[in-house]
Amino acid sequence: AQSVTQLGSHVSVSEGALVLLRCNYSSSVPPYLFWYVQYPNQGLQLLLKYTSAATLVKGINGFEAEFKKSETSFHLTKPSAHMSDAAEYFCAVRIQGAQKLVFGQGTRLTINP
Amino acid sequence: EAGVAQSPRYKIIEKRQSVAFWCNPISGHATLYWYQQILGQGPKLLIQFQNNGVVDDSQLPKDRFSAERLKGVDSTLKIQPAKLEDSAVYLCASSFRQGIQDEQFFGPGTRLTVL
Numbered sequence: 730a731q732s733v734t735q736l737g738s739h740v741s742v743s744e745g746a747l748v749l750l751r752c753n754y755s756s757s758v759p760p761y762l763f764w765y766v767q768y769p770n771q772g773l774q775l776l777l778k779y780t781s782a783a784t785l786v787k788g789i790n791g792f793e794a795e796f797k798k799s800e801t802s803f804h805l806t807k808p809s810a811h812m813s814d815a816a817e818y819f820c821a822v823r824i825q826g827a828q829k830l831v832f833g834q835g836t837r838l839t840i841n842p
Numbered sequence: 843e844a845g846v847a848q849s850p851r852y853k854i855i856e857k858r859q860s861v862a863f864w865c866n867p868i869s870g871h872a873t874l875y876w877y878q879q880i881l882g883q884g885p886k887l888l889i890q891f892q893n894n895g896v897v898d899d900s901q902l903p904k905d906r907f908s909a910e911r912l913k914g915v916d917s918t919l920k921i922q923p924a925k926l927e928d929s930a931v932y933l934c935a936s937s938f939r940q941g942i943q944d945e946q947f948f949g950p951g952t953r954l955t956v957l
Contacts, residue, residue, distance in 0.1 A: 738882070761942050765948075771950055772933055772948030772949050772950050772951055773933070773935075773948040780943055819885070829890065829898060830885075830887065832884030832885050833884050834882070834884050835883070
């Protein structure tokens with residue numbers, strides 16, 4: 730069965746610093762991978778998705794992620810953090826033939842002024 | 843375009859009581875999902891509907907949870923009787939179709955506290 734592991738339940742960076750949120754997946758077949766963001770008291774919003782096209786995927790709000798099959802990773806990055814990036818981030822996996830999204834446990838991102 | 847609507851936003855009940863949540867998906871979206879998000883965890887799919895038919899309810903605790911989508915539009919999720927471990931945020935999501943690339947749009951959720 731497919732699964733995702735997010736390394737680090739909390740990440741704290743300074744405003745303007747690089748953001749790196751880690752996600753590793755487990756799947757016996759090529760996966761589709763997603764990053765979602767959740768602001769307090771709101772639902773999840775799709776940041777970006779990998780669907781077997783380009784391995785470097787650009788999303789909203791300046792975020793991007795790179796699919797690395799050899800490392801079974803799909804880490805999320807942003808070159809320069811902004812205070813508004815403070816939120817919870819979830820990595821998720823979905824495979825052909827399986828309907829459901831399987832989410833990681835989430836990483837809470839804090840931005841220090 | 844209006845998003846996914848959910849009500850109520852917050853609910854506090856005693857254990858063994860019943861509770862119901864309502865979801866209205868984005869207009870035209872055939873697929874509707876209910877997720878349970880326990881504090882500190884990622885969302886877990888409880889049930890998926892395609893129009894008014896159930897596609898996947900493998901993780902729904904059927905002894906106490908039920909859901910319906912009678913007219914293929916809005917949906918209700920019920921818990922009867924509630925247990926302490928049911929305290930969570932219940933998220934509803936919808937997508938145009940159930941294809942792997944179809945984006946799921948999430949509502950704001952209902953936060954349930956069971957005392």
